[in-house]
Amino acid sequence: MSTIIKSTKVRYSILLFLFLATVFNYADRATLSVVAPIMSKDLGFDPEAMGLAFSSFGIAYVIMQLPGGWLLDRYGSRLVYGCALICWSLVTMLQGTIFLYGSPLMALVILRLLMGAIEAPAFPANSRLSVQWFPNNERGFVTSVYQAAQYISLGIITPLMTIILHNLSWHFVFYYIGAIGVILGIFWLIKVKDPLHHPNVSQQEVDYIRNGGGEPSLGSKKEPQKITLSQLRCVCLNRMMIGVYIGQFCLTSITWFFLTWFPTYLYQGKGMSILKVGFVASIPAIAGFIGGLLGGVFSDWLLRRGYSLTTARKLPVISGMLISCVIVIANYTSSEFVVIAAMSLAFFAKGFGNLGWCILSDTSPKEVLGIAGAVFNMCGNMASIITPLAIGIILTNTQSFDYAILYIGSMGLLGLISYLFMVGPLDRITLTPSAA
Numbered sequence: 001m002s003t004i005i006k007s008t009k010v011r012y013s014i015l016l017f018l019f020l021a022t023v024f025n026y027a028d029r030a031t032l033s034v035v036a037p038i039m040s041k042d043l044g045f046d047p048e049a050m051g052l053a054f055s056s057f058g059i060a061y062v063i064m065q066l067p068g069g070w071l072l073d074r075y076g077s078r079l080v081y082g083c084a085l086i087c088w089s090l091v092t093m094l095q096g097t098i099f100l101y102g103s104p105l106m107a108l109v110i111l112r113l114l115m116g117a118i119e120a121p122a123f124p125a126n127s128r129l130s131v132q133w134f135p136n137n138e139r140g141f142v143t144s145v146y147q148a149a150q151y152i153s154l155g156i157i158t159p160l161m162t163i164i165l166h167n168l169s170w171h172f173v174f175y176y177i178g179a180i181g182v183i184l185g186i187f188w189l190i191k192v193k194d195p196l197h198h199p200n201v202s203q204q205e206v207d208y209i210r211n212g213g214g215e216p217s218l219g220s221k222k223e224p225q226k227i228t229l230s231q232l233r234c235v236c237l238n239r240m241m242i243g244v245y246i247g248q249f250c251l252t253s254i255t256w257f258f259l260t261w262f263p264t265y266l267y268q269g270k271g272m273s274i275l276k277v278g279f280v281a282s283i284p285a286i287a288g289f290i291g292g293l294l295g296g297v298f299s300d301w302l303l304r305r306g307y308s309l310t311t312a313r314k315l316p317v318i319s320g321m322l323i324s325c326v327i328v329i330a331n332y333t334s335s336e337f338v339v340i341a342a343m344s345l346a347f348f349a350k351g352f353g354n355l356g357w358c359i360l361s362d363t364s365p366k367e368v369l370g371i372a373g374a375v376f377n378m379c380g381n382m383a384s385i386i387t388p389l390a391i392g393i394i395l396t397n398t399q400s401f402d403y404a405i406l407y408i409g410s411m412g413l414l415g416l417i418s419y420l421f422m423v424g425p426l427d428r429i430t431l432t433p434s435a436a
Helices: 002-007 010-043 047-063 065-075 077-100 104-119 122-133 136-167 170-191 203-211 229-236 239-269 274-280 282-304 309-332 336-352 356-363 366-380 383-398 402-423
Strands: none
Touching: 010 047, 010 077, 010 104, 010 122, 010 136, 010 170, 010 203, 010 239, 047 065, 047 104, 047 239, 047 383, 065 077, 065 122, 065 366, 077 104, 077 122, 077 170, 122 136, 122 356, 122 366, 136 170, 136 239, 136 274, 136 282, 136 336, 136 356, 239 274, 239 282, 239 309, 239 336, 239 356, 239 366, 239 383, 239 402, 274 282, 282 309, 282 336, 309 336, 309 356, 309 402, 336 402, 356 366, 383 402
């Protein structure tokens, strides 16, 4: 078996592309949060207006999940993801020009809606490619790597954006980050292939993936061209999946606090300079990155040690949800050190338990992975609409982040309850002949 594994390892080059694409997926989302404290003053946006701008991305992102899943099942992850990466990066660049319009807020909302729509297939494509390129016993690690990209984006790209913001202006943050994404998208289309069409992959590696539970031929099969009600019922009304969807909503709520309001929280709520915000905001992100990698590695280790799929996947999730509740400690201290420590531990825990996409890959019907990923991502990213708006409304009415932090802390508790009492044993759903 070791000889077979060593034949070629092209799958890890695919993982590198998944990682980099996800880094800039989140970097493009986070550009607005980084420039928000300065841009809102420059253009006269109040907290509710910023909440609307933050949430507009999520509205389109959620609406376009099912069409995005259909595109993936119809045209494959390679083409859809590469084209989407180029297009959403161009839209990011255009956000730097909103000051040229008579209504900058309207222009910003429209561009954020457009960006959300274009980014919709990204994470379902990650999940689909992980099933094509990796066996079951490597998929926890793979999921943790591309999930950890969000923390790398926040931890490394955010300080870079604050340096650009400090030395140039908020417009250039959009220009530079978007331009890098366009270049990466071009390389994606040139280098990324499906397993059966990649010029450098060996038959031994393809067999290793297939024998380990992967689906290397997924991109070569005749793909479904329409979404049936039976398929939707199969992935929407299953109790196990409903529990997983709720858990993902809770984890995504925590993510979107850090993606949107966290820099403003440090700048306005804690009185930090914009440069200090950039570097302090990277600390929880680094903790989240470490937690994300450890969660996936720990899960795969449990699986190799003979533990059931249910134990191997659910134990890190439940532990992470529970520990993430410590974020509320930030409300009860004036110490910057304690605040950042609480935020970092919460984000570490969130990363450790962020195995939802892995669970989806393990349990969804293989025939409709694009659709299943779209439904999962749609439910999880309702948080991208609700969380920024809710925090904006809380700030407008209380002039304080205290209730916002309590709201985020409660998400860990709700996710814990969902996984403990709703999800149950994990097993792959099988489509009935009528659904397939």
